[in-house]
Amino acid sequence: MKTSEQWSSKIGFILSAAGSAIGVGAIWKLPYVTGISGGGAFFLLFILFSLFIGFPLLLAEFVIGRSTQKEAVSAYRTLAPNTNWHWIGKLGVFTCFLLLSFYSVIGGWIVIYFAKGLFGGIISEGADYASVFNDTIGNPMLVIGAQFVFLAFTVLVVAKGIQNGIEKVSKILMPALFILFFVLIIRSLTLDNAMEGVKFFLAPDFASITSQSILYAMGQAFFSLSVGVSVMVTYSSYLSKKESLIQPAISIVSMNLFIALLAGLAIFPAVFSLGLEPAEGPGLLFVVLPAVFDQIIFGEAFLLGFLALFLFATLTSAFSMLEIIVASLVKGKEEKRTKYAYIIGVLIFAVGVPSALSYSVFDNIIIFSKNIFDSADYLVSNILMPLGVFLISIFVPLKIKKSKLREEVLQHSSLGATAFNIWFFIMRYIIPLVIFIVFLDITGILDKIIAIF
Numbered sequence: 001m002k003t004s005e006q007w008s009s010k011i012g013f014i015l016s017a018a019g020s021a022i023g024v025g026a027i028w029k030l031p032y033v034t035g036i037s038g039g040g041a042f043f044l045l046f047i048l049f050s051l052f053i054g055f056p057l058l059l060a061e062f063v064i065g066r067s068t069q070k071e072a073v074s075a076y077r078t079l080a081p082n083t084n085w086h087w088i089g090k091l092g093v094f095t096c097f098l099l100l101s102f103y104s105v106i107g108g109w110i111v112i113y114f115a116k117g118l119f120g121g122i123i124s125e126g127a128d129y130a131s132v133f134n135d136t137i138g139n140p141m142l143v144i145g146a147q148f149v150f151l152a153f154t155v156l157v158v159a160k161g162i163q164n165g166i167e168k169v170s171k172i173l174m175p176a177l178f179i180l181f182f183v184l185i186i187r188s189l190t191l192d193n194a195m196e197g198v199k200f201f202l203a204p205d206f207a208s209i210t211s212q213s214i215l216y217a218m219g220q221a222f223f224s225l226s227v228g229v230s231v232m233v234t235y236s237s238y239l240s241k242k243e244s245l246i247q248p249a250i251s252i253v254s255m256n257l258f259i260a261l262l263a264g265l266a267i268f269p270a271v272f273s274l275g276l277e278p279a280e281g282p283g284l285l286f287v288v289l290p291a292v293f294d295q296i297i298f299g300e301a302f303l304l305g306f307l308a309l310f311l312f313a314t315l316t317s318a319f320s321m322l323e324i325i326v327a328s329l330v331k332g333k334e335e336k337r338t339k340y341a342y343i344i345g346v347l348i349f350a351v352g353v354p355s356a357l358s359y360s361v362f363d364n365i366i367i368f369s370k371n372i373f374d375s376a377d378y379l380v381s382n383i384l385m386p387l388g389v390f391l392i393s394i395f396v397p398l399k400i401k402k403s404k405l406r407e408e409v410l411q412h413s414s415l416g417a418t419a420f421n422i423w424f425f426i427m428r429y430i431i432p433l434v435i436f437i438v439f440l441d442i443t444g445i446l447d448k449i450i451a452i453f
Helices: 010-036 040-068 072-079 087-118 129-137 140-159 162-189 194-202 211-225 231-236 246-273 284-293 299-330 334-356 372-399 402-410 417-443 445-452
Strands: none
Touching (some): 010 211, 010 246, 010 284, 010 299, 040 072, 040 194, 040 211, 040 231, 040 246, 040 372, 040 402, 040 417, 072 087, 072 231, 072 299, 072 372, 087 129, 087 140, 087 231, 087 299, 087 334, 129 284, 140 299, 140 334, 162 194, 162 246, 162 284, 162 299, 194 246, 211 246, 211 372, 231 299, 284 299, 334 372, 372 402, 372 417, 402 417
C-alpha cells in the first residue's frame, strides 16, 4: 500500500533526513571513536567511506523508497516479489530496534545533564567532570528513568506522523545547532595548547591505522549517515516524485561531514588544552563540554543551550529509527500509527534496560571483552550495518532494471549518463568488494590468503 503521508517540502525532507544522519553519530560518537582510533588518519578514512560508499548507498536507498513510495519491507517486496529480498528491510527494522535500545540510553544521559543544567548543577569550580559523568551513569534508577523520558518523547513525536511531528521540529531546531557549535569552536580554539588537538584531529598518522580502525571508520560512516538499515528507504518514500534525489543526498552527506568537522574542532582542542585523554570513550563529550563551558562567561547558560540542541539532534535520529519500525507495521494505514508507536516504544525500553545498567549493576557482565552497551554498539555499527550495506549493494544493481535506476537517479537532475554510470559501477562492484575485503581482514582470513601467495 502506498504511504499516505509526504514531506511538505524538500527542505523539510533534507533537514529531517540530515537530523537522522547527524544526531549522536556525528556529535557524540565520532569524537570518541576518533579518539580511540588514532585521530586524523581515522577521520580521513571516515570521510572517504562517507563520500565513496556512504553517498552512493544513500542515493540507492532513496531510489528504493521514492520509486515504490512504500516503507522498507514493502519496498523490497514490491521490487522483488516472491523472493526473500524483503529480509533486507526486516534486517533494517531489527537493527534499528537494537540500535534505538542503546541509543536511548545516550539520550537519557543527555536528558540528565540537561535537567542538571537547568538548576546549575553541572559546572562548578574545581569539579572533576569525569567523576561526575561516572557517578551519573552509575546510578541505575536515574539512567533508567531518563531513558524512559527520552523514549516517551520520541514516541509522542513519531505518533503524530511526518509533517506534524518529525518535519515540524526538524525545521525549527536543526539550524540552531550549527550556530551554537560555532560558539563552542571559537572558545575551544582559543584555549591554550588548542593546536595540538587540531593536529591530532586533522593531521593523519597512517602508522596508527589498523584493520580495526578501518572497520570502525566504515561503521562510523554508515552509522552517521543512517545507511544500511533502510531508514532512508522509508524516509524517501515520503518524498514527492517531482523532487530530485541527487541534491538531497549531496546536502545530507555534506551537512553530516560538516557537523563531524565541527564536532572534532570543538572537542579535541579542548581535550588537549585541558589535559584530558582523547581515548576517553563514550563519556568523552560529557566530560569535555562542561570543562570547556567552564572557561566561558555565562558558560552554564551556553552549556544548557548546547545540551538542549544536542538533545534535539539525538531525538531526530531516534525519530528515524522508530519511524522505520512503526512504518513497517502501519503499512500506510495511519490510523494504526499511535498504537504501534506506543507498543514498540515499550518493547525498545525493555530491551534497552540492560545497556542502561552496563555501568552499574550489570558492569560485571562482559561479552567478548565488552560490556552490554559496547557490545550492542559494536554489533550494530560494525556487523549489522555493514551487512545491510553489502546486501543493498547487491540488491540494487541485480533486482532493479538499469533503465529504471537511471530514470530515478537522473530525474530532475542536470547530471548526465556519465555520473550515473560511475554511481552504478561503484554500487555494483566497489561497495561489495570493499566490505567483503574489510570483513576478511577483520576475521584474519585475508592474512592467511596473503600468506599463501
